[in-house]
Amino acid sequence: VEFRPLRASELPPETLPLARALIGCILVRDDAEGRAAGRIVETEAYAPDDPASHAYPGRRPRTVSMFRGPFHAYVYFIYGVHFCVNVSSEAEGEGAAVLIRALEPLEGIELMARRRGGASAGELCRGPGKLAQALHIDRSIDGRYLLDPGPLWLGAPVRPAGRIGVSRRIGIRLAAERRARFYERGNPFLSGPRSLSP
DNA sequence: TAGGCGATGCTCT
DNA sequence: GAGCATCGCCTAG
Secondary structure, eight states: OOOOBOOGGGGSSSSHHHHHHHTTTTEEETTEEEEEEEEEEEEEEETTTTTTTTTOOOOOOOGGGGSSOBBBEEEEETTTTEEEEEOSSTTTTTTOEEEEEEEEEEHHHHHOEEEEEEHGGGGGGGHHHHHHHHOOOOOGGGOOOOTTSSSEEEEEEESOOOEEEEEOOOOOOOOTTOOEEETTOOOOOOOOOOGGGG
16 A cells, blocks of 8 residues: 655644544554554544643643644553644644554554564554554654654545544543544444544 | 443543 | 543453
């Protein structure tokens, strides 16, 4: 499969529109082990005014990548166990990002399965911690610009996205009622309970 | 299928 | 010392 890098003019920098536009785009990971890539099928938006956002308390050493302007990687470590990857959004100086929650695996499936301890194809990238493990994403990726060739980058869709669903977000307490989770309806690789992806 | 819980480390109070 | 944008394993139904 050949993937074409996205250009900045093809993506909206605003957080909510970006979260929607990223559905169907490709996340490509290139490293010494080879290529692992998947189609983005689920995202969550964390806008500047959002109390649940890591950027809400202001710029901190951990979160500087959220303030660098659109399309940079923000990678954080959570629960002492997992990494999660975001695409930063909004103008430079504003703190916001879109969490990538699930991928439909496209390339490097054996590589991803090895990194995931032999998980089945349907479980490789079903959740933000799982996809980070499958793509070997850690804090060394934090801050990378995602529209240039490099260890992690965004590719143009290889097929059009289906109908987009919207729901509340998963696993948060603050602002839990906001409808800021986007997903491709009917896609079998989504995370979370079925009730959130009708 | 849904819900409870422990693991584990970093950030902030 | 608490809480966390999670996961995997367990139990109950």
